Amino acid sequence: MNTELKPNENRNLIILHITVFIWGFTGILGALISIDAVQLVWYRVLIASVSLFAYFMLSKTSIKVSRKQFLQFFFTGSIVAMHWIFFFHSIKVANVSVSLICLSSVTLFIAILEPIIKKQNISKGDIFIGLLIILGIYLIFKFETKYTTGIIFGLCSAVAASFFSTINSTLVQKTGPSIIGFYEMAGAFFWITVYRIFDKSLSTENFNLSGIDWFYLLLLGTICTALAYVAGVGVMRTLSAFRVALITNLEPVYGIVLAFILFGSKEHMTSGFYLGSLLILAAVFLYPIYKKRKNKS
16 A cells, blocks of 8 residues: 555655745746836736636636635735735845745744744744744844845745744635635735725736736746645645655755856855854754654654
């Protein structure tokens, strides 16, 4: 029986690595697309929502949810919108490396928020992992002063991500992740549209983008968001949560390597940044290992 499952596991392992690589490429697209962060995310969630809706129609998947669930997903979508806007704005005012490393600190914020929301005690291990990440952030702040604004927005992005990740960890117990994703992206689109109407930044001129911007946006909304989301959820059928968490942590590594290859000197940072990044990534990789051992004991 195990031998029959092995090919599927290997296949899903490859799919997961490709998916995480695609997520790492998201930051690259954020740097390449010329429009501002709010407009960029507006297009991203619109394209992703339409793509997922088309996927559900083709696969004949029911998207029916209760009114309470709909409102929960829809309002959580506003946090998703903030997360992506902060993330892409961080890229615009700093660079891809800074934004991805700051986003890695989401582990720290989840370790703090989850016990508070679920009324649990914060363990000593969580505190240790958190201190490692804080030290890494401190080093980046100290040595990369010219990117202070980008670092702040990157950390705000991580805080928002920790909020909706913690909320989703409870919502996913009753509803499929892809359904949650669809409604949250639709919600994100709605809230950004409301903001843009009040901000008076929504006009027909918004659609007069260059051909290359349209290409990158379609790539971002379909491959990097809708398709990657569905693929990321699908692999969880045969891979353990631990293995998925560990491989997902490669996202900033893939993104930083890609950014360095594509943008060269623009992504070159000080030794302090790399030391801080190393501490954050070490903590992020240690966290699922520590959690697995803790759950066993």
